[in-house]
Amino acid sequence: TLFEATLEKLGVRHKLIRPYTPRHNGKVERSHREDHNKFYNCHSFYSCEDLNVQLAARLKRTNNRPMRPLNWLSPIEFFNNYRVQYH
Numbered sequence: 603t604l605f606e607a608t609l610e611k612l613g614v615r616h617k618l619i620r621p622y623t624p625r626h627n628g629k630v631e632r633s634h635r636e637d638h639n640k641f642y643n644c645h646s647f648y649s650c651e652d653l654n655v656q657l658a659a660r661l662k663r664t665n666n667r668p669m670r671p672l673n674w675l676s677p678i679e680f681f682n683n684y685r686v687q688y689h
Contacts, residue, residue, distance in 0.1 A: 641656075641657070641660055664677070665678045666678055
């Protein structure tokens with residue numbers, strides 16, 4: 603796949619884990635739980651288009667919110683800094 607070819611080109615080892623194994627990938631599992639609790643459980647969706655609009659708004663808010671683990675940068679700022687440094 604294109605994904606696998608890109609990983610190989612970048613020298614990135616792709617390691618798969620079993621689903622629903624917080625001890626192996628707690629950050630992703632926590633992210634899924636927060637999405638479920640703070641988004642899917644709290645909103646009503648009237649169509650797939652409505653879901654996509656509401657999800658896009660949530661992603662925009664989340665990706666622009668400063669976060670302590672990123673030294674108070676937003677994920678977008680962190681990504682842009684990383685991209686400039688390493689490309």
